[in-house]
Structures are given as structure tokens and as C-alpha cells.
Amino acid sequence: MPRVMGERGDVVPLLAEVFRTYGFEGASLARITEGTRLGKGSIYNFFPGGKEEMAEAVLSEIDTWFRDQVFQPLRHAADAQQGVADMFTAVGRYFLSGRKVCLVGVFALGHERDRYAVKVQAYFAEWVQALAAALQRAGHDADGALALAEDVVGGIQGALVLARAADEPALFMRALARMQQRLVPPGTC
Amino acid sequence: MPRVMGERGDVVPLLAEVFRTYGFEGASLARITEGTRLGKGSIYNFFPGGKEEMAEAVLSEIDTWFRDQVFQPLRHAADAQQGVADMFTAVGRYFLSGRKVCLVGVFALGHERDRYAVKVQAYFAEWVQALAAALQRAGHDADGALALAEDVVGGIQGALVLARAADEPALFMRALARMQQRLVPPGTC
DNA sequence: GTCTATAAAGCGATAGAC
DNA sequence: GTCTATCGCTTTATAGAC
Numbered sequence: 001m002p003r004v005m006g007e008r009g010d011v012v013p014l015l016a017e018v019f020r021t022y023g024f025e026g027a028s029l030a031r032i033t034e035g036t037r038l039g040k041g042s043i044y045n046f047f048p049g050g051k052e053e054m055a056e057a058v059l060s061e062i063d064t065w066f067r068d069q070v071f072q073p074l075r076h077a078a079d080a081q082q083g084v085a086d087m088f089t090a091v092g093r094y095f096l097s098g099r100k101v102c103l104v105g106v107f108a109l110g111h112e113r114d115r116y117a118v119k120v121q122a123y124f125a126e127w128v129q130a131l132a133a134a135l136q137r138a139g140h141d142a143d144g145a146l147a148l149a150e151d152v153v154g155g156i157q158g159a160l161v162l163a164r165a166a167d168e169p170a171l172f173m174r175a176l177a178r179m180q181q182r183l184v185p186p187g188t189c
Numbered sequence: 190m191p192r193v194m195g196e197r198g199d200v201v202p203l204l205a206e207v208f209r210t211y212g213f214e215g216a217s218l219a220r221i222t223e224g225t226r227l228g229k230g231s232i233y234n235f236f237p238g239g240k241e242e243m244a245e246a247v248l249s250e251i252d253t254w255f256r257d258q259v260f261q262p263l264r265h266a267a268d269a270q271q272g273v274a275d276m277f278t279a280v281g282r283y284f285l286s287g288r289k290v291c292l293v294g295v296f297a298l299g300h301e302r303d304r305y306a307v308k309v310q311a312y313f314a315e316w317v318q319a320l321a322a323a324l325q326r327a328g329h330d331a332d333g334a335l336a337l338a339e340d341v342v343g344g345i346q347g348a349l350v351l352a353r354a355a356d357e358p359a360l361f362m363r364a365l366a367r368m369q370q371r372l373v374p375p376g377t378c
Numbered sequence: 379g380t381c382t383a384t385a386a387a388g389c390g391a392t393a394g395a396c
Numbered sequence: 397g398t399c400t401a402t403c404g405c406t407t408t409a410t411a412g413a414c
Contacts, residue, residue, distance in 0.1 A: 395401100
């Protein structure tokens with residue numbers, strides 16, 4: 001059989017884009033078929049569980065990406081300071097310099113939180129924890145590192161809100177730069 | 190005719206709650222009638238324009254509340270420092286100490302942003318501007334005040350995301366306290 | 379694996395009785 | 397001003413041809 005086109009994994013990024021654009025309830029099957037260029041039959045062949053399974057797959061892929069590209073580097077970078085800097089670079093790229101929104105954040109604010117509580121909770125908890133560990137290795141005390149990590153992860157989410165509200169992606173990058181500046185001096189004053 | 194029950198204005202807060210809980214697309218008329226305890230007939234009597242007009246009314250009420258309770262005090266408080274402190278108090282109360290989400294933030298992240306672009310944009314722009322003005326009156330230079338204002342307004346939105354993701358309202362109040370601490374020393378170091 | 383056709387339910391909105 | 401009944405459309409999901 002000549003596998004004509006993509007596997008299930010190829011569809012997930014397209015699905016993510018649809019969910020990001022319209023939210024879970026707004027992502028109708030009409031919009032999904034349009035965004036994936038796949039018929040309903042194909043979609044349900046890949047995701048027999050329907051929209052719920054699609055969102056689950058999207059969240060899993062996001063989780064994997066952040067674990068590989070952000071959380072693990074934060075935890076295991078030889079130079080903790082550099083690991084934090086790399087996080088800002090990766091995050092700026094991931095959110096397309098402020099033009100892309102965080103789906104987990106969207107789900108967290110909406111009614112979707114209840115259904116995907118575990119994954120939504122784990123995503124932010126792991127991010128804060130990994131960043132706090134890096135900051136501690138860079139010289140901060142435990143309490144200060146945790147507080148700073150919460151500020152930064154929250155600040156990133158808030159900057160995405162503001163950037164999209166103002167339709168001004170540059171606002172996000174400016175906020176990222178300021179947060180990074182706020183972290184670099186561990187013992188300086 | 191014995192006016193049995195509420196006027197249009199009494200319905201708006203109930204509508205706001207429904208939109209906050211389910212988002213615009215998720216706020217079906219079934220959920221709206223349940224949340225307002227009004228039949229479809231009554232709803233459409235108050236809001237002939239349907240859901241769109243309902244959301245417009247909700248956004249307008251939010252805008253009015255923040256202008257009266259937050260933006261104007263920030264701009265005209267005799268003591269700018271105290272005006273900023275009052276903002277944190279008002280915001281903490283408004284969002285029920287982190288148990289309530291910001292509808293404008295939800296709309297900003299979602300597809301609703303396009304339809305309500307002007308109001309969403311204006312809400313955050315006015316907030317940042319009013320806070321920056323207060324910070325400048327409190328001793329910050331213009332650029333620093335604007336940057337700090339963006340950090341704080343964004344930080345509030347982000348803290349709401351994190352608090353709801355973790356289902357831990359206290360996280361929001363802790364973030365508020367840290368942001369306030371970051372602002373009070375204008376000339377101290 | 380991909381499509382079209384279709385079923386059953388829910389949607390926003392309207393009409394008309396009271 | 398509030399209700400119930402109903403319209404037409406869209407929704408999710410399934411069935412079956414190819």
C-alpha cells in the first residue's frame with residue numbers, strides 16, 4: 001500500500017494551530033478539516049475519540065516539546081546561567097516573537113481547564129520548578145528562586161496576553177528582555 | 190404594570206460570569222438562560238443583538254468599573270504611591286483573590302479579539318498608561334515607568350493564568366504582593 | 379486511508395401567546 | 397416582560413463507497 005500522505009503525528013501541529021486560533025469550543029470540525037486539509041473521515045480515522053482526543057494529542061506534543069527543549073536544558077545545563085538564557089531564546093522562538101499564543105494558557109483560563117486539569121497543571125508546575133532549580137544553581141536562595149520563577153513564567157503568559165491585545169508582538173519580546181535582565185545579576189547590587 | 194424583576198443592567202453581571210466561565214463560543218444560550226435564570230424571550234428582549242450585544246454590554250461594564258475604580262484613582266490620587274497601593278487592593282478584590290479570571294484577557298487570547306479588538310486594546314492600553322503615569326509621579330523616569338507598568342499589568346494577567354492552572358488562588362495574591370514590593374522603592378537601593 | 383452522505387443533537391434566533 | 401414552540405442552520409459523529 002503506497003502510504004499517500006502523512007501519519008497521525010503530522011496532523012497534530014496543524015490541529016494545534018486550529019485550537020490556538022479558535023479555542024476548544026470554537027474549533028469546529030469544519031475549521032479542523034479546513035486547517036488540516038483532511039476530510040472528516042480521515043480525522044476520525046486518526047482520532048476515533050473526536051475533538052477530545054485531538055486536544056489531548058496536541059497537549060501531549062506541547063508537553064514533549066517543552067520538556068525536551070526547555071525543561072531538561074534548564075535542569076541539566078552545565079552553566080545554569082546559560083541555561084536560563086537559552087530558555088528565553090527558545091521561548092521567544094516558540095511563540096514566534098509574540099505572534100503565537102500559548103494554548104496551555106488559553107486552556108487554563110477557559111472551561112477546558114477542568115477536562116485537562118492534570119496536563120495544564122503539570123505544564124506550568126514543571127516549568128516553574130525547572131526554572132527555579134536553574135536559578136538556585138545560579139546562586140539564588142531557594143525561596144527567592146521559586147518566587148522569581150513564578151514571576152517569570154507568569155510574566156511570559158501575561159506578556160502574551162498584552163502583546164495579542166495590543167496586536168503588537170514586539171511588546172512580548174521587550175518583556176522577555178526585561179525579565180532576562182532582572183535575572184542575570186544574582187549577587188550584584 | 191408591576192415591574193416583576195430586574196432591568197437590563199441587573200443581567201449584565203450574570204452574563205459576565207457565564208462568559209468568564211465558558212468563553213464566548215462556549216457560552217451557549219442554554220448556559221446563558223441557566224446563568225441568568227431568564228428565558229430566551231427575556232434575554233432577547235434586553236439584547237436584541239443576541240450574544241454579540243451581550244458580550245459588548247459586559248465589556249462596557251468592565252471598562253466602566255475599571256475606569257472608575259482603578260484608572261481614575263491611579264491618575265488623580267493626591268498621593269501617587271498610595272494610588273498604586275490602592276490599585277493592588279482593588280485588583281485583588283475584583284479578581285476574588287485569584288478565584289476569578291479576567292474576561293478581557295480571555296478575549297484577548299482567543300478568536301474574540303478580532304471582533305472586540307478596540308475594547309480589548311483600549312482596556313489594557315489605558316491600564317498601562319494610567320499606572321505608568323502614577324509611577325512617574327512617584328519618582329520614576331518616563332521610560333522606566335512605562336516598562337514597569339507593562340510588567341505589572343502583564344504580571345497580573347499571567348498570575349491569573351498560573352493561579353487558575355494550579356487551581357491555587359493564593360498564587361495570585363503572592364504574585365500581587367511581590368509586584369507591589371517591586372514598585373514601592375522608587376529611589377531606594 | 380480518504381472521501382461523501384447522512385443521522386441525531388444542539389445551536390442562535392424568531393414568533394406569538396399571555 | 398416573560399414564557400413556550402418552532403424555524404433553519406450547524407454541530408459532532410457515524411456509515412459505507414471507493
